Amino acid sequence: MADSTPNLQQMTSTQANKEALFNSLFGAVSPSAMYGQNVLASSGLTWAYYGGRWNGAAVANGTVTLTASTTNYIVANRSTGAVSIATTTTNWNDTTNYLRLYQVTTNTTAPTATGIQDVRPTPGMGGGGGPANTDALPEGSTNLYFTTARVRATDLAGLSTATATAVTSSDTILSGMGKLQAQVSAVALTNRIMNGDMAIAQRGSSFAAVANGQYTLDRWRVGVSTTGVVTIAQVADAPGDNEFQYSQRMTVTTADTSIAAGEFLGIQQFIEGYNVRDLAGRDFTLSFRVRSSKTGVHCVSFGNTGADRSFIAEYTVTAANTWETKTLTVPGGLITAGTWDWTNGRGLYVGFTLACGSSLQTTPNAWQTGNYVGTANQVNCLDTIGNIFAITGVDLKPGANATAFQHVNYATALQECFRYTRPFPMSPGMAYSTSAATFRCDIGTPMRATPSATAGTYQAITATGSNAAGTLGAMNLTQGVTVTFDLTAVAGSPLVAGNATFIVPPAGALLTAEL
Structure with a gap:
């Protein structure tokens, strides 16, 4: 017994009426003895058991016959209390309708020496007329049952959306939901960098001796003020995880071993104001492969429209000529002090600095007044001919986590770039004199502003089907999608006023409305 001073009467050697007390005690514990083995009545393969009362009904003492040389499963019906036996586990496993009593392993004549397992439940836990299952057990005040309503009402305290990786079988419900939310958020937040995977190259794939302000791959340009000379190219060199096909690579062709105070070189992208206005006062994160x-230390610079506010973030390249992933966060996002264009002009400048002189250096991790592109820790990537610097997978989104x-599919990315270059x-068009015609170009994708055209020879198709060169006039943009312009001084005056004609641009000609 569990208590050292049980409440049951104890029998002494001088006890009178021992039989009466003995029977009284057995009567007191008889519910626990229900379905117990009646050893005196059991013999060989005959299994005898004690009866009792089950859910108000009388269950008589009885016997069942064991099957030789196997495992027998003895159960009681929860509704009637009737005892049955089987060599299969169908009823044994049906704990809703049957109460497990004994598992008995036999030889050819009787139960084996260690073959009897008594699995009858403790009184009050499903046996002896107690609750048939957990539905009948009263709920406590601390360990509560799971119910549909309670599961639905469970709060998500501790949910973290810092990781957007795939959900695995080892995740908890909370961590799995956090990952899923991070993935949904990643899709919902648009990357503010265009052509971050360096796949679009309408101007060509290689640019030697790039000049300051020269655009190379779509939406990317170079800022340069140094005696060093570099080539920019779209190359099929990317991280080994196969997520990206191309990178933008700078290669030094003329070294600059000593960067003067005002010298610098950087790979840049200007983001249109409309696309960054929501980053004011809001954390944003830049991630990229490099x-x-x-x-050593390299810098990324962020700047405003008026070039009078700058934020510098440092990152460290730990292994030369090895693809590495970097993440930089601007806490608090953009500021409103200084000159910002929140419409279709230059909204935010993002620059990857390769070298910078002392007058363009400042302290990192805070907005500074002035135009800066690096810190004093910036390495000089231009110090040796053949040095390379390559980036891809450039991604800028709201939030403090990468x-x-x-x-996006290639067609969508190309259409985005058409707003700036196409x-x-x-x-x-139609000729309005023998040497001039006006033309209309419907471009579909709205351009950011009135475009300019690539220099070259533009020709009009004459009435006889030949081509004649002329002078391209100024462009006019209507509702962002219609460009009109004239071609004048058409050589030889071969046109007929009022006749239709077409303009034939030079090969590779572009309309450009870059920032």
């Missing part, structure tokens, strides 16, 4: 010949790069199409 490969550099130089180990998310997966936002891939092919100059062969366009219809």
